Every structure is written in C-alpha cells, then in structure tokens.
Amino acid sequence: MKIRLTFSLCLMFFTLFAVSAEVVKQGDEPKWWEKRRQRADIFFPHNAHQEIMKNRGDVCMACHPFSGTKLTDLKMLSKLETLSNEPLEAICHECHVAERSAPIACEYCHPDTSTIRPVDHAFDYKTIHGEAAIQDQAVCRLCHLDLSFCTDCHFRRNSSHRVNHPLGYRDRHGLEARMDPATCGSCHNAGYCRECHRGGNP
Amino acid sequence: MRSLFFFILIFISIGVAAAEIKLPPLHHPVGGKLAQGMEPPEVFVLGRQSELICDTCHGVSDLEKIPLEEVDSSVEEFLLQGPYDSLTTFCYLCHEKQGMERFNVHLMFDQGGKLDEQRCLYCHQESPEPEQVTDRSQLKFRQPLENLCLGCHLKTPHLNTLAHQVEPSEEIREAMKKAEEKHQIILPLDSRKRVTCVTCHTPHEQGVIDSDRAGGKQVADHPVNEGIGYRDDPWGGVYLEDKKVRLAELQQTLDKTIELPAYRRIEKEILLRLPARDGSLCRACHQFQE
Numbered sequence: 222m223k224i225r226l227t228f229s230l231c232l233m234f235f236t237l238f239a240v241s242a243e244v245v246k247q248g249d250e251p252k253w254w255e256k257r258r259q260r261a262d263i264f265f266p267h268n269a270h271q272e273i274m275k276n277r278g279d280v281c282m283a284c285h286p287f288s289g290t291k292l293t294d295l296k297m298l299s300k301l302e303t304l305s306n307e308p309l310e311a312i313c314h315e316c317h318v319a320e321r322s323a324p325i326a327c328e329y330c331h332p333d334t335s336t337i338r339p340v341d342h343a344f345d346y347k348t349i350h351g352e353a354a355i356q357d358q359a360v361c362r363l364c365h366l367d368l369s370f371c372t373d374c375h376f377r378r379n380s381s382h383r384v385n386h387p388l389g390y391r392d393r394h395g396l397e398a399r400m401d402p403a404t405c406g407s408c409h410n411a412g413y414c415r416e417c418h419r420g421g422n423p
Numbered sequence: 424m425r426s427l428f429f430f431i432l433i434f435i436s437i438g439v440a441a442a443e444i445k446l447p448p449l450h451h452p453v454g455g456k457l458a459q460g461m462e463p464p465e466v467f468v469l470g471r472q473s474e475l476i477c478d479t480c481h482g483v484s485d486l487e488k489i490p491l492e493e494v495d496s497s498v499e500e501f502l503l504q505g506p507y508d509s510l511t512t513f514c515y516l517c518h519e520k521q522g523m524e525r526f527n528v529h530l531m532f533d534q535g536g537k538l539d540e541q542r543c544l545y546c547h548q549e550s551p552e553p554e555q556v557t558d559r560s561q562l563k564f565r566q567p568l569e570n571l572c573l574g575c576h577l578k579t580p581h582l583n584t585l586a587h588q589v590e591p592s593e594e595i596r597e598a599m600k601k602a603e604e605k606h607q608i609i610l611p612l613d614s615r616k617r618v619t620c621v622t623c624h625t626p627h628e629q630g631v632i633d634s635d636r637a638g639g640k641q642v643a644d645h646p647v648n649e650g651i652g653y654r655d656d657p658w659g660g661v662y663l664e665d666k667k668v669r670l671a672e673l674q675q676t677l678d679k680t681i682e683l684p685a686y687r688r689i690e691k692e693i694l695l696r697l698p699a700r701d702g703s704l705c706r707a708c709h710q711f712q713e
Binding site: 266267268269271274275278279280281282283285286287288289290291292293295297298299300301302304305306307309310311312 | 577578579580581582583585586656658661662664665666669670673676677679681682683684685686687688689699700701702705709711712713
C-alpha cells in the first residue's frame with residue numbers, strides 16, 4: 222500500500238515537473254525578431270538601407286507592413302505577423318539583381334549560400350552544367366550575375382584543357398560564326414574576334 | 424402510443440433547433456421588418472413577408488446552408504455589390520450616416536474652433552488644463568492607458584501591433600529615452616510598462632496641447648476626420664504574390680482561411696508622435712549595429 226502511494230506521488234511530481242518545464246519552454250520560445258540575429262540564410266544591414274529606402278518612399282513598412290486587419294484570433298494573428306515580416310525577395314532583388322544598383326554578390330546577403338543553392342547543383346554539377354547552360358542561360362544568370370563567373374574558366378589560356386570548344390575548333394569556327402554570330406556573342410565580345418581578324422584577315 | 428408520439432415530437436423539436444442557422448456574434452438580426460422610411464438599394468431583396476433574410480445582404484448562394492466556420496467572407500459577393508473598404512460603408516447603404524455614425528473623439532474642437540471639453544472626459548477623469556500639466560503622473564484616466572482605445576479600436580487593429588505590446592528591453596528603453604530627448608516628444612508606456620497605442624499615436628488633435636510641449640508634438644499631414652491617407656503601390660501585388668505560397672501553407676496548418684492585408688504605401692499621416700513613413704518613429708526604439 223505504502224509503495225503504491227509513494228509511486229503515485231512520484232508520478233504526480235514527475236508529471237507536474239514535466240508540465241511546468243514545458244510551460245517555461247514555451248514561454249522562452251524566442252520571437253521572430255530575436256531569431257533574426259541567429260539567421261545564417263539572410264543578412265540585412267538596416268542602417269545601410271535607411272537612406273535608399275527613404276528615397277524609394279518606404280523605409281520600414283515595405284518589409285514590416287502595418288496594414289489594417291480585423292483578425293482578432295491572437296494565435297492566428299501572431300502567425301500572420303511572422304509571415305508578413307518575412308524578407309520579401311522581390312523587393313531586395315529589384316536593386317540587387319534586376320537593376321544591379323546595389324552589390325550583386327549573393328554572399329553579401331546570404332552568408333550561407335547553401336541555403337539558396339538549387340537542388341540540382343550537387344558536387345559534380347560543375348562538370349555537367351553545360352547542357353543546362355546551353356538550354357537556358359537566363360536561368361543561370363538569375364544568380365550568376367557577373368559574366369566572369371563563366372569566363373574565368375571558359376576563357377582560361379593557361380591551360381591546354383578546352384572547356385567549351387573541341388580541339389582545333391579555331392580553324393573551323395568560321396561557318397558557325399557566320400550562321401549564328403549571336404551564339405558566339407553570348408561569351409565573346411567583338412574585341413575577341415578583332416584580335417585575329419583585324420587588318421582584313423579573313 | 425401517446426408516449427411514442429411525445430418522443431417523436433421531442434426529436435423533431437431537437438432537429439429543428441439543430442437546423443437553426445448559427446450566426447456569428449454581433450451579427451445583424453434577421454427576420455425583422457425594415458423601419459419605416461428605410462430604403463435599401465433595389466438589389467437588396469427581402470423575404471416573403473418583407474423581412475430581412477440572409478440574401479438581403481449576402482450574395483453567396485445558399486449561405487444559410489453553409490456551416491458558419493466554412494463561410495468564406497473574403498469573396499467579393501459576400502456582401503452584395505462588394506467588396507467594401509469598411510463594413511460601415513456597407514451599413515450606410517441602408518442606415519443614415521449622419522446621426523448613426525459614432526463620433527470621432529479625436530476631433531476635439533467644435534465648429535467654432537473651441538476645445539470641446541466633453542471630449543477630454545472620454546479618457547480623462549476630469550478635463551485637464553494642458554498648460555498646468557507638468558508631469559504625466561498628474562493625469563487621471565478613466566481606465567488604464569492600455570484600455571482607453573479599446574471599444575472604438577481593436578486591440579490589434581493593424582499588423583505588428585501584437586509583437587509591439589510587450590515590455591521593451593533595457594536596450595530599447597535606452598533608445599526611447601534618447602529619442603524623447605532628441606525629438607522633444609513623449610513615448611509613454613502603459614500601466615505595466617509595455618508599449619501601447621499611445622506610445623506611437625497621440626490621441627489629441629493638433630492644437631489641443633501646445634506644439635512646443637512634448638505631449639503636443641505630432642505629425643499632422645491633413646485633417647483628422649479624413650484619417651490616414653494610403654495609396655496603392657505596385658509593390659502591393661508583388662507583396663501578395665511573394666507571400667502566396669507561405670500563406671497557403673499557413674492556412675493548411677491552421678485549417679483556416681486567413682486574409683493577408685494588402686500592402687499600401689502611407690501617403691498622409693495623422694496622430695503620430697513622429698513620422699512612420701520615413702522610419703523616424705520606428706527608429707525611436709529600433710537601433711541596429713549594421
């Protein structure tokens with residue numbers, strides 16, 4: 222009888238302890254703005270954006286809207302507020318990608334670039350990316366804004382390894398260059414052609 | 424035989440009661456007849472006995488057959504010929520605006536430009552003389568500061584209010600103190616030292632408190648009775664599109680339909696202690712290292 226009573230008391234204490242620990246845990250759950258500083262997937266220097274956002278007409282509320290709501294369910298409202306404060310890719314990318322009026326290096330804002338890397342960019346993607354790049358270069362340029370990302374490898378002259386055209390292509394590139402010069406132009410500028418063709422050389 | 428009949432009668436009564444339409448709280452009564460002289464628009468159909476029915480106001484077909492929790496109030500025709508910018512706009516299609524409209528306590532001067540002291544008593548226990556108030560502790564309110572706005576305004580009337588109604592950290596209190604000194608304003612906290620409506624908003628119309636005094640400083644772009652001015656912005660569409668997937672996921676998690684308010688750009692501000700549009704108000708509390 223005594224053992225049973227002791228066991229019941231222990232069980233009660235254990236349950237109370239577990240419940241109170243859970244309550245404390247929930248109460249200590251960091252808010253979204255507290256988690257912000259721990260985020261490795263995105264970095265937003267507020268001070269650096271103050272003036273430019275002011276010139277564009279909205280400083281804080283473009284990303285942290287204060288729009289009116291009639292929602293009174295606090296649990297739902299809390300989740301909606303978290304969602305409304307999430308970084309808005311389109312706003313950032315207008316300057317950093319589309320207009321390029323702000324720094325374009327991905328790692329400036331995404332310190333851990335693995336969080337934004339496409340799933341198909343696995344460890345060997347470098348060796349097999351050619352087909353996808355030929356099919357739609359625009360997709361590559363969504364992230365690789367600086368053309369040097371391509372040319373650093375493809376224009377290397379200190380290596381015998383040709384990364385785009387097959388060996389001896391220089392001797393027989395004329396036909397393709399006349400048929401579709403735009404294809405050449407996607408990597409080579411006019412100066413590249415002139416280096417050899419200057420002075421009336423065919 | 425008689426008791427069988429009695430039980431059948433009870434079951435039928437229960438069935439009828441269960442089939443009764445469940446209405447949300449504060450819903451306009453249905454079944455009543457219109458007051459004399461009330462002339463609703465022609466599209467607002469009445470019942471067979473000229474009584475108010477669901478279809479008088481709602482354009483959703485067979486609304487009464489849809490369970491209350493499944494009714495989607497965001498569809499355009501939820502209120503006939505909707506959507507409306509506010510619910511009261513819809514109400515005034517039948518009810519006379521003048522006379523029925525709740526007075527705006529923030530309009531504190533009468534037509535002759537004299538301060539209507541009765542308006543002060545909406546919040547204050549006695550009408551204070553602004554010039555004689557040297558400390559906020561002299562003021563006696565009818566309710567704790569955090570409750571004064573409720574009733575006319577929701578506790579969470581706009582996004583990001585909930586996150587703000589907390590006790591500020593030491594770091595933020597320090598920033599607030601500096602901002603009060605720098606801008607010569609007040610940023611009052613509620614009775615439990617939490618950020619509340621009047622921390623950012625001033626309830627007094629411009630001129631009630633001398634603008635040289637900290638309590639009287641405010642942004643007043645245009646008349647109070649016109650409210651805050653917004654304008655649609657191309658970012659509004661981008662904002663909603665960007666949040667669409669995440670909103671759908673959230674709705675699935677909560678199993679509820681939630682409307683994300685559209686983003687609109689502030690054009691004119693009123694009753695704010697500092698401008699929000701250029702970020703000054705936010706920066707009074709929020710400081711960043713980078």
